[in-house]
Amino acid sequence: QVQLVQSxxxxxxxxxxxxxxxxxxxxxxxxxxxxxxxxxxxxxxxWMGGFDPEDGETILAQRFQGRVxxxxxxxxxxxxxxxxxxxSDDTAVYFCATGGSGMDVWGxxxxxxxxx
Amino acid sequence: AIQMTQSPSSLSASVxxxxxxxxxxSQGIRNELGWYQQKAGKAPKLLIYGASNRQTGVPSRFIGSxxxxxxxxxxxxxxxxxxxxxxxxxxxxxxxxxxxxxxxDIK
Numbered sequence: 001q002v003q004l005v006q007s008x009x010x011x012x013x014x015x016x017x018x019x020x021x022x023x024x025x026x027x028x029x030x031x032x033x034x035x036x037x038x039x040x041x042x043x044x045x046x047w048m049g050g051f052d053p054e055d056g057e058t059i060l061a062q063r064f065q066g067r068v069x070x071x072x073x074x075x076x077x078x079x080x081x082x083x084x085x086x087x088s089d090d091t092a093v094y095f096c097a098t099g100g101s102g103m104d105v106w107g108x109x110x111x112x113x114x115x116x
Numbered sequence: 117a118i119q120m121t122q123s124p125s126s127l128s129a130s131v132x133x134x135x136x137x138x139x140x141x142s143q144g145i146r147n148e149l150g151w152y153q154q155k156a157g158k159a160p161k162l163l164i165y166g167a168s169n170r171q172t173g174v175p176s177r178f179i180g181s182x183x184x185x186x187x188x189x190x191x192x193x194x195x196x197x198x199x200x201x202x203x204x205x206x207x208x209x210x211x212x213x214x215x216x217x218x219x220x221d222i223k
Contacts, residue, residue, distance in 0.1 A: 037214075045217070104162040106160060
């Protein structure tokens with residue numbers, strides 16, 4: 001079965017960039033459509049973007065376009081989320097998730113704190 | 117982007133109660149909707165996909181229904197482990213969008 005293991009918590013200063021990893025086991029990354037979801041403290045879930053198999057490309061939510069990059073290293077079965085120009089309101093837990101119908105496998109979450 | 121709304125935003129209920137949460141899409145999404153349960157400090161868990169299909173291992177007390185713009189998640193008899201926050205997610209169009217959540221707590 002698929003498992004997703006994410007990298008550890010990070011603290012960044014405003015204006016910096018952060019890169020979060022999500023390593024797949026049980027399947028190869030090429031067999032999966034990976035998505036990224038974030039949750040600010042005390043807030044709801046926010047879909048950031050993910051791979052759309054129908055279009056064959058990664059789709060980003062508009063508010064993240066220009067600031068978010070989602071990449072994959074298939075040799076390491078690892079997906080990456082990079083967020084640049086960090087602001088305090090980017091403080092959140094970032095999840096990777098995958099699945100066929102619905103996202104049924106999630107990483108454990110990575111806490112990113114943006115603070116001066 | 118399709119907007120998702122949920123009602124109620126919070127709900128207090130007792131063990132054994134039957135509860136219903138509603139999710140509404142700003143435009144038709146066929147049956148491309150999932151329901152997720154999230155407990156504090158944990159990743160979300162998929163309960164229902166395709167509006168009405170229970171994910172493997174999800175108890176039969178969780179019932180999803182609806183299509184088009186209006187959807188419901190019913191928990192037929194609340195158990196202590198069901199107190200959590202519930203989110204709907206539309207997968208019909210990109211970007212995918214979550215509802216704002218319904219927090220279910222113990223009365």
